[in-house]
Amino acid sequence: MAYRYISVLREGHLIIVTIARPEAYNALTNDAHAELGEVFDDFARDDEQWVAILRGAGERAFCAGHDLKHQAAGGRLETPASGFAGLTARHDLVKPVIAAVNGVAMGGGCEIVLACDIAVASPNAVFALPEPRVGLAAIAGGIQRLSREIGLKRAMGMMLTGRHVSAQEALELVFINEVASDGALTAARRWANEILMCSPMSVRATKQAVLRSLSSDIPQAMREEWDYPAMQAMLASADAVEGSVAFAKKRPPRWSGR
Incomplete structure (x- = not known):
């Protein structure tokens, strides 16, 4: 299937899903959400797809969240029933998803990371839930997941200020698994290969x-x-x-x- 905003690569039982809007820091529009929803629907259904890696195109961003410019121009914020990027509300997915964070992961992009089972990041990655700074809130699971993963006080410190967190601090706060000096995708493949050694x-x-x-x-x-x-x-x-x-x-x- 041809997609406009994403690309999908199959490598045996592994799929690599790339958000392909590098000119917009891989921010998501309604149509991009819908495409990702379709991909993860297929991933959940297909017995031959065992592990997924989600990444962003380019070197600057994993995903900068919802495309606010698109919204400001009159575009509505719409996501599939499965949530932001077709993933954050997919609570019944039993297959592992790995986030390969190659740059900025802001707002909904950070919420995608929190929804993944394993997350690895390049040293230049930056994370934040800055929604309060633009009159919104992290309602794609960030409010619930971050406090469970890093503890209430530290989560409040991030969410109530919208402050930016480096890859190293994200590792210390334990909401990512690895800072990958050899690149996020290389590290994600390594984790995926170890999972694929298991049943x-x-x-x-x-x-x-x-x-x-x-x-x-x-x-x-x-x-x-x-x-x-x-x-x-x-x-x-x-x-x-x-x-x-x-x-x-x-x-x-x-x-x-x-």
Whole structure:
């Protein structure tokens, strides 16, 4: 499928999604949101797509959020039901998404990062939730996710001021996994390759159990996880057998994702 505002590269079980508006710091319009929503719908449905990397084109920006110039010119702020970039409200996605942050990640761009499972950043990356400075608020999940990831006081310090955070400080605040001296995309590929060494059934079961357990105490979560769809699929899968067979035969496992 041809897209206007994004590009998609398939590499086996990995997909690399690039926001392709470098002239606008990869800020998103309504149509760009819709395209990303379609891509992540397909990613969620397709059993052959196991891991996704999301990045921005160029060297200056990952995503500068919603295109305020577009909005000021009369464009409405519209996102698909799955949220900003088709991702921030996709609460049932069990497949891993990695953010490769190659520059500015502001507003909705920062909220995309917070919605991803793993985030790596180039040394020049800058993060912020500056919505209060333009009369808005981080309502694409930033308000909820940032405080859970870095603690209330530190999150309030970022959100109530809209201040900018460097890649190194983001690492220290632990809402990214790595500052990548060899480049965000290279680091994201490295993380993706390590995930692809694992059974996708196990990865999905783990992600679903982790996210659902956030709203439960530990004993309750341990009881309930057996009934989660991804956990049941993992336990009944050919991969659950393949892992043991490969271990016994001292060979690398051949995952089928089934």
